[in-house]
Amino acid sequence: TCRVISCSNMKGGTGKTTTVNSLAAHCARKGFRVAVIDLDPQSNLTIGFGVDPQDLKGSMYDVLAPQSIPIEQVMVEKEGLFLAPAHMDMVRLEMQLVSLYGRETILNKKLLAIKDNYDLIIIDCPPSLNIFTINALCASDYVIIPIQCSSYYALYGIAQLLESINWVQQELNPNLEVLGVALTMENRTRISGQIIEEVNRQFEKLVFKTVIRQNVKLSEAPAMGTSIFGYAASSQGADDYARLAEEVVKRAGL
């Protein structure tokens, strides 16, 4: 059966897009049938796979908008996986969706039509708890929360995110579970050490064992329009994300 996983954290720049890109690319290389969905108007996941949002015939804008089209019509194949791209126009869509009936479950309905074609669908969320993120959580079996361990601010928003996940579980999607907390951008500073200790204390078994270290190759890969495995397969960044992906595969029972 298909597993749907969201990658979400309201804090900006915690490695959400890099995590979705890397996990999906690894799983596709392992032979899983994988799709990724870009729900951030910033379209970073789309750009990171070498797709220019301006060149597209369709995007998640067209899939989520009131006069919508099926999601498979916007899919683009890249690195052995399928990408449902985003577009900046989604910024304007947010206000429109808020007043519709059933606005929280638009994406879930769209995914029902394609779930049989995939083993894994991963959703990249914007840095907020807006209607796009709520749609992602309503459509998901699991959520991964990346935490930037080099940032002191990392811990504050997590409580609110967990509260919102609770709310989604009770009101809209009882299947939703936190798959795990992923520590990213570890840069061997005192702050990193303190954050890692605190995250392990607060979240215990939820924390993935693999810590993603800061690695310049990870920030260069998007410029080449390919995942870390396409750009620098023997780098530390590729190793770390391969190990994290294996933990995700095991926990999600893929």
Place this chain on the structure above:
Amino acid sequence: TCRVISCSNMKGGTGKTTTVNSLAAHCARKGFRVAVIDLDPQSNLTIGFGVDPQDLKGSMYDVLAPQSIPIEQVMVEKEGLFLAPAHMDMVRLEMQLVSLYGRETILNKKLLAIKDNYDLIIIDCPPSLNIFTINALCASDYVIIPIQCSSYYALYGIAQLLESINWVQQELNPNLEVLGVALTMENRTRISGQIIEEVNRQFEKLVFKTVIRQNVKLSEAPAMGTSIFGYAASSQGADDYARLAEEVVKRAGL
């Protein structure tokens, strides 16, 4: 006269909060009467000044909510400046504000009452173009756009942000101007060099001459609840932000 400046970029983790905190702290030390407003539910600006949002009697939630209170009632004095703190509950407020008449200019009306008491008011925005950011742009004379030069994704969202600034200028606030683009977190990598070149090519004179270099003291200061000037006044981070602040003072005619 009082200058109101917003710090905004939809991309997460570009240094918005660090820039507001540092510019405000420098200007307060130089003797200007300064207030900062935290419009991000993440409350990072609030936390960075050592204030625990859970301990507060009031926050920007109470100021912007329909049954609102004056902004001076929530101000907290820190490091010689006044802070209007944020609170996570603002996440729920977003949906409520969207349907109100005049929802874009709530903050502007609140600031009119206090502008005579300050030379400079700086607003920290969340990483999105939501109702809080629109309120900030409608209340501002200027906007500063921090761009993380170590991130390939840095350039994509800027066009949309400039488009939205144009829209706000035409529809809601003809005074609004882009004060400048600030290059942050420069880390001497190839990517940084490429982004700096591209930003200078696209934005020319708008780009501040001072480039903020990556400096671990800047990521440690929030843990001490004080600005970079309170924590490590002789660090490279303090030097860079002092120079940027002097450029801002000059351009804004403070």
